[in-house]
Amino acid sequence: MNPPETATAATESELDPKLAEREAIKDINSDYATKFGFNDPETGYVYKAPKGLSRKLVEDISEYKDEPQWMREFRLKALDHFLSRPVPQWGADLNQIDFDDIHYFVRASEKAEHSWDDVPDDIKNTFDKLGIPEAERDFLAGVGAQYESEVVYHQVNEKLEAQGVQFMDMDTALREHEDVIREHFATVIPENDNMLAALNSAVWSGGSFVYVPKGVKVDMPLQAYFRINTENMGQFERTLIIADEDSDVHYIEGCTAPVYSTDSLHSAVVELIARPGARIRYTTVQNWSQNVFNLVTKRATAAERATVEWVDCNLGSKVTMKYPSIYLLGEEAHGEILSIAFAGEGQHQDAGGKIIHAAPKTTSSIFAKSISKDGGRSTYRGLLEVAKGAEQVRSKVVCDALLLDEQSRSDTYPTIRIDESDANVGHEASVSKIGEEQLFYLQSHGLDEEEASKMIVNGFIEPVVKELPMEYAVELNRLIELQMEGSIG
Amino acid sequence: MSTHTVCKSEELPEGEKRIVEVDGAKIGVFNAGGELYAIEDRCSHDDGPLAEGNFDPAACTVECPRHGSMFDLSSGRPKTLPAFAPVETYEVSVVDGEIKLEVD
Numbered sequence: 205m206n207p208p209e210t211a212t213a214a215t216e217s218e219l220d221p222k223l224a225e226r227e228a229i230k231d232i233n234s235d236y237a238t239k240f241g242f243n244d245p246e247t248g249y250v251y252k253a254p255k256g257l258s259r260k261l262v263e264d265i266s267e268y269k270d271e272p273q274w275m276r277e278f279r280l281k282a283l284d285h286f287l288s289r290p291v292p293q294w295g296a297d298l299n300q301i302d303f304d305d306i307h308y309f310v311r312a313s314e315k316a317e318h319s320w321d322d323v324p325d326d327i328k329n330t331f332d333k334l335g336i337p338e339a340e341r342d343f344l345a346g347v348g349a350q351y352e353s354e355v356v357y358h359q360v361n362e363k364l365e366a367q368g369v370q371f372m373d374m375d376t377a378l379r380e381h382e383d384v385i386r387e388h389f390a391t392v393i394p395e396n397d398n399m400l401a402a403l404n405s406a407v408w409s410g411g412s413f414v415y416v417p418k419g420v421k422v423d424m425p426l427q428a429y430f431r432i433n434t435e436n437m438g439q440f441e442r443t444l445i446i447a448d449e450d451s452d453v454h455y456i457e458g459c460t461a462p463v464y465s466t467d468s469l470h471s472a473v474v475e476l477i478a479r480p481g482a483r484i485r486y487t488t489v490q491n492w493s494q495n496v497f498n499l500v501t502k503r504a505t506a507a508e509r510a511t512v513e514w515v516d517c518n519l520g521s522k523v524t525m526k527y528p529s530i531y532l533l534g535e536e537a538h539g540e541i542l543s544i545a546f547a548g549e550g551q552h553q554d555a556g557g558k559i560i561h562a563a564p565k566t567t568s569s570i571f572a573k574s575i576s577k578d579g580g581r582s583t584y585r586g587l588l589e590v591a592k593g594a595e596q597v598r599s600k601v602v603c604d605a606l607l608l609d610e611q612s613r614s615d616t617y618p619t620i621r622i623d624e625s626d627a628n629v630g631h632e633a634s635v636s637k638i639g640e641e642q643l644f645y646l647q648s649h650g651l652d653e654e655e656a657s658k659m660i661v662n663g664f665i666e667p668v669v670k671e672l673p674m675e676y677a678v679e680l681n682r683l684i685e686l687q688m689e690g691s692i693g
Numbered sequence: 694m695s696t697h698t699v700c701k702s703e704e705l706p707e708g709e710k711r712i713v714e715v716d717g718a719k720i721g722v723f724n725a726g727g728e729l730y731a732i733e734d735r736c737s738h739d740d741g742p743l744a745e746g747n748f749d750p751a752a753c754t755v756e757c758p759r760h761g762s763m764f765d766l767s768s769g770r771p772k773t774l775p776a777f778a779p780v781e782t783y784e785v786s787v788v789d790g791e792i793k794l795e796v797d
Contacts, residue, residue, distance in 0.1 A: 285761075391773045394761025503774065531777060562777045591778065 236463065236520075236686070240334070241493055243433055243462035244326040251311040255436065256304045259283060262406050265309050269375055269409075272382060282395035282405030289399040295585065296523040296554045301497055306438040306469055308407045310352040316373050318359050327351050334460065336429050343675060344456075345424035346371045350441055351431050353409040364422060370415040371426055374442050377413030385413070388444060392475035392503050401501045404440045404473045411441030411472065416451040416482075425454040425487075425673060430470075432461035432496065438469040445475070447482035447510075454485040456676065460520070461493045467522065468496045476504035478512050480534060485513040489676060491683060492520040494550060500526045508534030508563070515671055518545045518553050519683050527585060529558035532566035532594075542668045543572040544680075547580030547612070548687055556586035556603075556617075561594040561627075572603040573665050576612035577688075583615045588631075592623040600630040606664050607637050608657070658688050699785070699792040705729075708750045715796050722785060722792065723766055725750040730766035731783040731794055738762055738776035 246252070251268070253261055262283050266276040291298050317323050320337050331337060331349050340347040346360035348371070355373035364371070370381070378385050395405035412428050432439050447453050461468060470492060478484045484504065492498055498521040504512040514528035530539035541557035559568040574582035584603040605614035616633055638660050646656035662669075662681060669677045697715050699722050705711055710723045712734055719734035721744025734744040736757040746758040753766045762776035769782040784795035 390761075394756075394763070394773050394775075396758075396761040397775060398760070505774065531774060533777060560777070 236493060240460035240491065241463035242333070243464075244330055246312075246434060248324055248326065249310065249312050250314060251309070252434070253307055253309040255307055257283075257306075257308055257407070261308060265407060265409065268309075268311075271378065274386065275378065278390070278395060279406050279408075282402045285396035285402035286399060286406055289402065292399060295525050295583070296552045298497070298499070298523070298525075301467065301469060305466070306436055307434060308438045308440070309409060310434055310437060311354055312352045312433070313354070313356045316355045316358045316376060318357075320357060323357050327356050330431060330433070331357070331429070334429065334431070339427065339675065343424060343673070344427050345422055346426040348373055348412050348428040349431070350410045350428065350439075352433060352437060353439065355410050360426070367420050368417040369420060369422060370413065372413055374411040374413050374444065375409065377444075381413070384415070384446075385444070388446060388475070388477060390475075392477065392505055393473050393501050398501060400471045400499045401473055404442065404471050404501070407438070408440045408442040408473065410439075411443040412445070412455075413443070414445040414453065414455060416447045416453045418448045419450045420448075421452040422454065425456045427456045427458070430457065430459040432468055432470065432492075435464045436466050436468060438471070441472050443472065443474045444477075445484060445486070446477045447479060447484045449479045450481040451479075452483045454487065454673075456487045456489070456673070458489045458491065460491050461496055463493045464495050466495065470496055470498045470500070470521075472500045472502075474500070474502040476512060478504065478506045478510035480507045481509045482507075483511040483513075485515065486528075487515040487672060487676065488517060489680060489683075490516075490518045490520055490524065494520065494522050496521045498524040498526065500524075502526065502528040504528070504530045504539075506530060506532050506534065506537035506539060509536045510534065511538040511540070513540040514542070514557065515668070516541070516543045516555065516557070517668070517672075517680055518543075518555050519680075519687065521553075522550065523552045523554070525554045527556045527558055527587075529560070529587075530568070531560045531562055532568065533562050535563050536565045537563060538566065539568040541570045541572070542671055543570070543584075544665050544668045545572075545574040545582045546684060546687055547574065547576045547582040549578035549580060552581045552583070554583040554585060556584045558587040558589075559599065560587070560589045560591065561597045561599065562591045564593070564595040564597070566594060566597055568599045570601045570603070571667060573606075573668055574604075574614060575606045575608065575661060575664065576614050577608035579611040579613075581613040581615075583617065585617045587619045587621070588629065589620075590622040590624050590627045590629070595624055595626055597624065597627045597629070599627070602632045604633070604664070605635045606661065607635065654688070658685055661688060695796055697794045697796060699794055702787050702790055702792055705792060708748075710744060710748050710755075712744050713794070715794065718796075719744070720783060720794065720796070721755065722794065723748055723750075723755065725753045725766060728753075729785045729787070729792060731785040732764065732766060732769050733781040733783075735780060736760075736762060736776055737771065737778040737780050743780065
């Protein structure tokens with residue numbers, strides 16, 4: 205008897221990898237609007253603040269969350285900083301943001317649940333469609349899911365909990381570990397570090413708090429997923445990760461939003477503290493819809509022998525300005541920044557990284573890759589600093605840009621400041637186009653022009669993609685292929 | 694080492710600060726709970742003015758008005774980023790009712 209037809213098809217694709225790959229690519233032909241760009245009804249929302257920013261709104265958020273007085277004062281001080289600062293006139297054009305046309309706080313659900321079954325149906329369906337519960341079952345050690353302003357689901361596996369690993373949303377952390385939060389909050393990124401950090405500090409909500417005790421190695425990654433659903437939304441999460449001595453943790457964040465004709469704003473603050481001998485890897489796959497301004501401040505400190513790695517992939521958003529930084533404060537600390545930016549039509553990816561060598565025998569590398577097509581603009585903006593007293597430093601900065609057509613643009617602004625004579629610093633930069641010769645060579649081997657272009661792009665970003673966990677590397681390749689669809693001809 | 698007069702001690706009560714210029718360099722003098730402290734008026738992050746920032750006598754800190762680094766007044770060390778290098782501190786004392794500053 206013949207097996208059912210579907211079973212036959214599955215077997216064929218399993219046997220033929222090329223067929224399987226084609227099926228996978230076919231599957232991603234659906235555009236962003238279908239896959240990530242859907243939106244859900246707002247029925248059941250608990251609270252939606254009217255548009256606009258005011259002292260009363262900040263006080264209301266604090267009161268709503270029943271925060272201690274010091275946090276309320278912190279928010280109000282940050283608001284004053286934000287209001288007194290001009291919009292930055294360097295980098296991307298931020299003058300187009302209407303700060304009065306944003307909902308600064310939207311609560312979709314009463315509290316962060318520990319079981320997906322308790323999450324309201326519409327929200328649960330969204331995360332089901334995005335594959336989060338499935339990923340949690342398969343390869344994650346813990347998951348936080350933020351929907352609008354607050355975290356709606358949070359869970360960490362029992363083994364890690366037993367080892368003393370803390371992984372919770374920031375609002376809960378402030379309630380349950382107020383002393384720890386007060387001691388470390390805003391010590392890496394003060395509330396008036398810059399205008400957007402000040403805005404985040406005034407209206408922050410959600411985000412993750414992670415503490416990994418001494419010597420504990422978290423084998424599987426922790427993940428946070430951020431979803432904006434409503435129109436004209438501002439999402440301002442706040443994340444703090446403390447890796448105690450000789451511990452090891454990998455944290456991954458992803459994000460998407462519906463496609464709207466009006467703009468939304470995402471402005472996060474992320475602080476990492478790696479104590480002696482610890483290692484933190486922080487991976488971002490940023491895939492906001494192209495109506496989101498993504499203006500994020502990320503900074504880490506690394507004590508002696510500690511390692512911090514930022515793996516930063518920027519595919520979505522209208523405008524991104526983000527320069528993850530690492531302060532190497534202790535001897536033999538190590539920092540790495542791997543950055544990919546993909547700028548398509550109407551997008552400006554202004555990304556890069558900063559490494560500050562503030563102690564002797566510290567080492568670092570920055571690898572930044574950008575791809576621009578259909579008039580998109582990508583910018584590398586970076587800083588490498590070797591401070592006085594930081595002897596025997598070694599560092600390498602490589603920034604490569606790939607332009608896929610005549611209309612696209614790439615800019616590179618690398619700053620290097622060295623105050624010690626024995627520093628060993630290398631800097632390479634390149635800008636290239638997809639060459640006729642490369643295309644001709646691949647086409648002569650049977651690929652069509654689009655496949656050949658995809659292959660060249662995949663080869664270009666491969667050094668960064670290979671650093672991602674397999675599941676994310678596959679997803680990133682798919683997303684880039686999706687962005688590449690129809691880019692030729 | 695040279696000694697400079699800042700002001701009469703009653704002119705700098707608890708919780709107050711004063712910025713003085715010595716040989717072209719600006720120095721902030723602070724009275725935190727009756728203890729006197731002096732640090733250079735320059736943030737080690739980007740060389741901007743420091744002493745005009747928020748002074749917290751209880752915590753014995755001053756906060757850089759430009760990017761928010763918090764400096765400990767007794768040691769000159771930053772307690773928060775983006776500054777990571779300490780700033781200069783100076784000996785300060787009261788002699789015959791006047792606040793005196795020792796500068797190298």
